[in-house]
Amino acid sequence: MKQTLTALAVATATVVAWAQATTEGEVRKVDAAQQKITLKHGEIKHLDMPPMNMVFQVRDPSLLSQVKAGDKVRFTADKIGGAYVVTSIEVVK
């Protein structure tokens, strides 16, 4: 039984890591002063979020210098301290 629980915990951790895969989106607005970015994003399963337009905070302000409005991007996001935060982002060429 204990081994089953361990195996289940490992499997769950793997699924969580997998769920943090990138999400596709399009940059609507970059607000460097507020360190925020508005994204039109696809479904984010691990955040239980359907596709929408929304404002994210960014973990690192330097992420904002890599993108501009209109860019198609892939990004990772997480809920940190009650706020939705973009943790990585890259332009899709």
Ligand SMILES: [Cu+2]
């Ligand atoms: Cu959203």
